[in-house]
Amino acid sequence: MEDYALFCSGIKPVLEQGIENEVVLEERLLSDFILELKECNANIIIIDVIHCSNDGLASIKKIKRKFPRIPILLIVNTELSDLFQDYISLGVNGIIFNSSKPEDLLEAVKVLQKGDDYFPPKVWVILKNYLRSKRVDLSTDQSDKQQLTHREVDILRLFCKGFTYKEIGASLNISPRTVETHKKNISSKINVKTTAEMIEFAIQNNLS
Known part of the structure; x- marks a missing residue:
């Protein structure tokens, strides 16, 4: 029997554990x-x-088209791992597994409410393995890689491991605010808008 922790707990009751959360629809x-x-x-x-149906791809497209500013969190299982790149490309802001603990769902919601993306390390491990198995064509302009400083590459690699701003700061002995500044500079240099796109760039350019 598979572990469906989130579904067994009931998603709505889990979300409404926190006073600040209310399921409106x-x-x-x-x-x-x-x-x-x-x-x-x-x-x-x-x-x-x-x-x-269609692994949610059509639904995500329609929702993103009509409500582009509302972040989307997906509940997935490992059988959908081949589609993680498609989900990220469509602009989803977070992914959580159906086997995750209820507190993980609450954490994901809090992160998205702050305006950040939520992709646990397991997502990036699966995505990296998938992209490497497909031998992704590294067609990104090599000058993009050369623009990044050594510190920026270090920070990019830590984001790929699923580290938070606080954890990256502690690892590199800098403040979380400095990490955030570096992230903005990285995003500007490689012309991406989200953490997901930034990490996908790292994977495709062997910087992860």
Whole structure:
């Protein structure tokens, strides 16, 4: 029997454990969800792509097109690992496994509420292995790599390991605010907007 910790606990009760969390909308059909979402003041969208048709790809596209500013958190299993790159390319802001603990879901929601992405180390391990097995064409301009300083490359590699701002700062003996500044500089240099895109760049350029 597989471990479905989140589903066994019930996603809605887990989310509402925190006083600051309130589930304002819950729907099974995408059409109903999009229609009602217009009337709700939602700040995070959680999609269970395990039980979505087409692995949730079409649903994510439609939701992102209509509500581009609302971050999306996906609930996945390892069988969907081949699609992690597609999910990230579509602009999802976080991924959590159905076998994760309820407190992991709460942590993911808190991170997204702060405006950051939530991708646990397991996601990047799976994604890196997948990209390497496919022998991704490293077509990114090599000058992008040369623009990054040694410190920026170090920080990029730590992000690839799933480290937080605080953990990276402690590892490099700098403040979390300095880490954030470096991240902004990295994103500007390689022309990406999200942590996910930044890490995907690192993977494709053997910097992870």
